[in-house]
Amino acid sequence: MTTKQIVFAARPKGTPTMENFRFENIELPELQECEVLLQGLYYSVDPYMRSKMNDAKSYTPPFRLNQPMEGGVVATVIESRSAKFKTGDLVLGRLPWREQIITSEKNIQKIDTVIAPASYYLGILGMTGLTAYVGLVHIGKPKAGETVVVSGAAGAVGVAVGQIAKILGCRVIGIAGSDEKIKLLKEKFGFDEAINYKTTPDMKSAIAAACPNDVDIYFDNVGGEISDAVIYNINFHARIPLCGQIALYNSTEVPMGPRLQTILLTRSVLMQGFIVSDYQSIFPEGIQHLAQWVKEGKLKFMETIIKGFDQLPNALLGLFKGENTGKMIVEA
Amino acid sequence: MTTKQIVFAARPKGTPTMENFRFENIELPELQECEVLLQGLYYSVDPYMRSKMNDAKSYTPPFRLNQPMEGGVVATVIESRSAKFKTGDLVLGRLPWREQIITSEKNIQKIDTVIAPASYYLGILGMTGLTAYVGLVHIGKPKAGETVVVSGAAGAVGVAVGQIAKILGCRVIGIAGSDEKIKLLKEKFGFDEAINYKTTPDMKSAIAAACPNDVDIYFDNVGGEISDAVIYNINFHARIPLCGQIALYNSTEVPMGPRLQTILLTRSVLMQGFIVSDYQSIFPEGIQHLAQWVKEGKLKFMETIIKGFDQLPNALLGLFKGENTGKMIVEA
Numbered sequence: 001m002t003t004k005q006i007v008f009a010a011r012p013k014g015t016p017t018m019e020n021f022r023f024e025n026i027e028l029p030e031l032q033e034c035e036v037l038l039q040g041l042y043y044s045v046d047p048y049m050r051s052k053m054n055d056a057k058s059y060t061p062p063f064r065l066n067q068p069m070e071g072g073v074v075a076t077v078i079e080s081r082s083a084k085f086k087t088g089d090l091v092l093g094r095l096p097w098r099e100q101i102i103t104s105e106k107n108i109q110k111i112d113t114v115i116a117p118a119s120y121y122l123g124i125l126g127m128t129g130l131t132a133y134v135g136l137v138h139i140g141k142p143k144a145g146e147t148v149v150v151s152g153a154a155g156a157v158g159v160a161v162g163q164i165a166k167i168l169g170c171r172v173i174g175i176a177g178s179d180e181k182i183k184l185l186k187e188k189f190g191f192d193e194a195i196n197y198k199t200t201p202d203m204k205s206a207i208a209a210a211c212p213n214d215v216d217i218y219f220d221n222v223g224g225e226i227s228d229a230v231i232y233n234i235n236f237h238a239r240i241p242l243c244g245q246i247a248l249y250n251s252t253e254v255p256m257g258p259r260l261q262t263i264l265l266t267r268s269v270l271m272q273g274f275i276v277s278d279y280q281s282i283f284p285e286g287i288q289h290l291a292q293w294v295k296e297g298k299l300k301f302m303e304t305i306i307k308g309f310d311q312l313p314n315a316l317l318g319l320f321k322g323e324n325t326g327k328m329i330v331e332a
Numbered sequence: 333m334t335t336k337q338i339v340f341a342a343r344p345k346g347t348p349t350m351e352n353f354r355f356e357n358i359e360l361p362e363l364q365e366c367e368v369l370l371q372g373l374y375y376s377v378d379p380y381m382r383s384k385m386n387d388a389k390s391y392t393p394p395f396r397l398n399q400p401m402e403g404g405v406v407a408t409v410i411e412s413r414s415a416k417f418k419t420g421d422l423v424l425g426r427l428p429w430r431e432q433i434i435t436s437e438k439n440i441q442k443i444d445t446v447i448a449p450a451s452y453y454l455g456i457l458g459m460t461g462l463t464a465y466v467g468l469v470h471i472g473k474p475k476a477g478e479t480v481v482v483s484g485a486a487g488a489v490g491v492a493v494g495q496i497a498k499i500l501g502c503r504v505i506g507i508a509g510s511d512e513k514i515k516l517l518k519e520k521f522g523f524d525e526a527i528n529y530k531t532t533p534d535m536k537s538a539i540a541a542a543c544p545n546d547v548d549i550y551f552d553n554v555g556g557e558i559s560d561a562v563i564y565n566i567n568f569h570a571r572i573p574l575c576g577q578i579a580l581y582n583s584t585e586v587p588m589g590p591r592l593q594t595i596l597l598t599r600s601v602l603m604q605g606f607i608v609s610d611y612q613s614i615f616p617e618g619i620q621h622l623a624q625w626v627k628e629g630k631l632k633f634m635e636t637i638i639k640g641f642d643q644l645p646n647a648l649l650g651l652f653k654g655e656n657t658g659k660m661i662v663e664a
Contacts, residue, residue, distance in 0.1 A: 051598055223593050237610075242597040254590040261555050262586075265574040265605035266383055273597035278569075 001028045003100040006312055008063040012053055014252045015320060020053065021069070021313040028102055036108070037079035038091065038101040040309065043330040044072035044122040045316040047155075047221075047246050060275075068096035069312070072122045074111065075101060085110070092121045099309050099332060115291055123156055123327035124301040125290055131276040132160035132219075133286040135241035137168075138279065139272045140217040144169030147211050149230050152221030153194065154181035156302075156327035157243060161219045162191050163299050170217075173210045175203075175226055177322050184325065189300060203229035214238075223247045224257070231260050234269055242273040246320065302326030333360045335432040338644055340395040344385055346584050347652060352385065353401070353645040360434055368440070369411035370423065370433040372641065375662040376404035376454040377648040379487075379553075379578050380607075392607070400428035401644070404454045406443065407433060417442070424453045431641050431664060447623055455488055455659035456633040457622055459608055464492035464551075465618040466611040467573035469500075471604045472549040476501030479543050481562050484553030485526065486513035488634075488659035489575060493551045494523050495631050502549075505542045507535075507558055509654050516657065521632060535561035546570075555579045556589070563592050566601055574605040578652065634658030 002025050009022040031037055049071060052063045063069060073095040077085045082105035085091065093108035095101050111121045123129065135157075142148060148165040152158045153174025162185065165172045174185040174194040185194040193210040200206045207215070207229055214235035220227050223245030231240070248255060264271060293299035304324040306315045309332045319328055334357050341354040363369055381403060384395045395401060405427040409417045414437035417423065425440035427433050443453045455461065467489075474480060480497040484490045485506025494517065497504045506517040506526040517526040525542040532538045539547070539561055546567035552559050555577030563572070580587055596603060625631035636656040638647045641664045651660055 056598070220593070223591065227593070242593055245591075245594045245597050248591060248594050254592075254594075256588050257591040258586040259555065259577075259580060259589040260586075261552070261559070261574055261603075261605075262383075262577045262580050263605075264603060265577050266388070267605060268607055268610060269605045271593075271596060271603040273593075273599065273601050275600055278600060 001100075002026060003028055003098050004309065005068045005099075006097040007066055007068050008053070009066070011055060011065070016050065016053060016317060018313055018317070023310070026098075028100060031079060031081050031102060034082050034105050035102055036077050036082050036085050036091075036105060038073075038075035038095070038103065038108075039078045040073050040075045040095075040099055040101060040332045041090075042074040042119045042122055043097060043309070043312055043332065044126075045312065045319060045328050045330060046071065046127070047244050047319055049316060050246075050320065068098060070094060070096045072126060073101070074118050074121055075108075090118055092126070097312055116294060119303060119305065119329055119331075120294075120301065122329055123303060124160060124294060124299065125287060127276055128156040128327055129160050129290040130279075130283055130286045131243060132157050132164055133290060134276050134279040134282055135219055135243050135274060136161050136164050136217070137286075138282055139241040139270075139274060140219065140239045142168050142170050142217055145171075146216035147171045147173070147213055147235075148217045148219065149173045149175065149207065149211065149215045150219045150221070151175045151226050151230065152244060152246060153185055153191065154178075154325050155221060156324070158219075158221055159185070159189050159302060159326055160299065163189055164293070165217070166190050167293060167298055171211075173207070175222075175230075181325060184302075188302075197226050204232045207233045217241075219243060221246060224255070228258055228260065231263055234263060234267055236267045236269075238267065238269045240269060240271040242271060303329050305329050305331050307331050333432075334358060335360055335430050336641065337400045337431075338429040339398055339400050340385070341398070343387060343397070348382065348385060348649060350645055350649070355642070358430075360432060363411060363413050363434060366414050366437050367434055368409050368414050368417050368423075368437060370405075370407035370427070370435065370440075371410045372405050372407045372427075372431055372433060372664045373422075374406040374451045374454055375429060375641070375644055375664065376458075377644065377651060377660050377662060378403060378459070379576050379651055381648060382578075382652070400430060402426060402428045404458060405433070406450050406453055407440075422450055424458070429644055448626060451635060451637065451659075451661055451663075452626075452633060454661055455635060456492060456626060456631065457619060460488040460659055461492055461622045462611075462615055462618045463575060463608040464489050464496055465622060466608050466614055467575050467606060468493050468496050468549070468551055469618075470611065470614055471573040471602075471606060472551060472571045474500050474502050474549055477503075478548035479503045479505070479545055479567075480549045480551065481505045481507065481539065481543065481547045482551045482553070483507045483558050483562065484576060484578060485517055485523065486510075486657050487553060488656070490551075490553055491517070491521050491634060491658055492631065495521055496625070497549070498522050499625060499630050503543075505539070507554075507562075513657060516634075520634075529558050536564050539565045549573075551575060553578060556587070560590055560592065563595055566595060566599055568599045568601075570599065570601045572601060572603040574603060635661050637661050637663050639663050
């Protein structure tokens with residue numbers, strides 16, 4: 001029995017291309033005790049995957065060359081030698097990019113599709129929602145009445161951050177890159193203001209105008225000049241959870257920018273890089289809140305679902321062109 | 333009765349000069365109920381004073397033009413209409429740069445010269461020591477065995493940070509700007525290593541060599557390229573208390589440098605700008621520890637004392653040329 005896999009073929013210099021991936025057909029070995037055979041249903045593609053393509057010191061080990069790519073996958077059990085799983089079970093795990101996957105029972109957990117559709121476990125009830133929750137609530141520590149700015153606001157984490165900040169009584173300003181996204185943020189997701197950085201010549205002034213009381217929390221998904229413009233408007237005792245720096249991921253050398261530490265110093269600002277997996281003790285509390293808010297209709301979720309296992313590399317590359325609104329997922 | 337005062341005459345563009353100050357003789361008014369007349373003994377000059385010379389948003393309001401400069405002063409009570417103070421008492425307060433000073437009893441507190449010499453209350457038992465304590469202990473949260481790097485290490489705060497880190501079981505590397513200071517840090521203050529940034533061509537490699545396990549806490553007094561070199565060697569989950577950015581204070585525009593947020597993000601680093609006055613609840617605990625360590629001889633203190641009230645502006649300008657080792661104080 002064979003299956004198709006997508007391997008990491010070459011480390012990109014700058015923006016990744018299709019050259020960095022290779023499709024292969026492999027023989028599946030025999031199922032061992034405590035293993036299951038899965039049919040992949042939904043595959044997550046995420047910005048963090050770009051930094052794993054570099055052979056650099058980072059919070060997660062880099063992807064290994066000539067090994068399959070891996071990420072969050074929702075799958076159906078089609079054969080089981082585990083007492084914990086039976087054929088037909090829907091499961092979630094960090095798994096290789098293969099159409100069919102053999103894995104140990106230790107690597108997967110069952111999901112409950114009564115609470116939410118299966119794909120939500122790759123998003124709002126998974127790492128996406130928890131990233132927003134941990135960064136905003138535990139690092140940002142929002143107080144009602146404060147001003148929260150989110151960059152990459154129309155991304156999966158961004159829309160969750162904005163809505164949670166609204167639930168907690170904050171004024172919320174989103175930054176995104178198309179008029180369509182701006183409209184969506186304001187009309188569908190209830191942001192107080194949203195700014196299209198691609199059509200706004202002076203972001204610093206635009207943020208000042210949108211934030212008359214300055215910025216108390218800046219949830220940073222993008223880095224670069226957009227972040228500079230926000231930090232020029234940062235308030236005393238502000239908090240900056242650093243969640244992503246997508247503007248910089250594809251740089252081949254360290255890009256230059258203004259030295260903003262003097263602002264961080266004189267305004268007593270906190271900047272905290274974080275990775276959600278360091279905050280596992282908060283996950284149960286986070287999932288409980290997220291599921292409750294989803295159930296109440298206060299926390300909406302959007303997915304860009306691309307059809308076809310073969311589209312995985314394209315979908316990942318699309319993240320860096322802003323092709324997604326909300327969580328980007330590939331459906332096999 | 334007249335006294336001499338030093339007023340802030342003009343906001344500097346770039347590095348301050350004597351042109352920014354003016355000496356005046358003023359008439360002292362009659363002493364009112366609850367006021368005291370003081371003879372200034374020791375006047376503190378500190379790097380933070382530079383940022384108060386700009387008319388910019390900062391943690392403390394800027395100095396006002398044509399008003400006396402002000403800062404920490406130790407003085408003797410020479411006349412009192414306060415029930416709380418009598419002639420001869422030694423007091424500490426945030427006071428104007430005048431040879432004789434009339435102030436309310438609310439602005440001063442008595443000091444105990446049995447515990448330490450009077451000038452120490454401007455330094456190791458005052459804002460200097462507390463700044464080191466708050467930044468290192470409460471923001472840096474050092475664990476025994478960790479590596480601590482301090483820039484501006486031969487400054488008043490720097491030597492305190494290094495010694496406290498040693499007391500708490502850390503490996504300590506200092507960065508300073510002369511071979512004399514390097515020798516002092518290693519021989520007098522017990523730093524494990526010290527690096528002269530003025531004679532070291534490749535600071536990034538020098539720090540890497542001195543910190544084989546990378547940098548867990550970077551106590552930043554200086555900013556600029558020195559800080560870049562340290563941050564390139566920062567460890568996962570490191571903490572960077574931002575205490576000063578003296579390399580940048582005299583810049584007339586925002587200087588450029590590498591964008592380091594990607595490092596902060598991928599290594600889950602905390603950067604926290606702070607001002608000691610936000611941490612008043614920690615002062616009693618801090619002073620208790622500092623006094624104990626001083627008493628035990630574990631925490632040594634150095635002062636550069638310049639003689640003559642008229643030398644105050646010169647002494648302040650000298651801070652930006654690195655003329656001090658330890659706390660810079662003017663003795664009237």
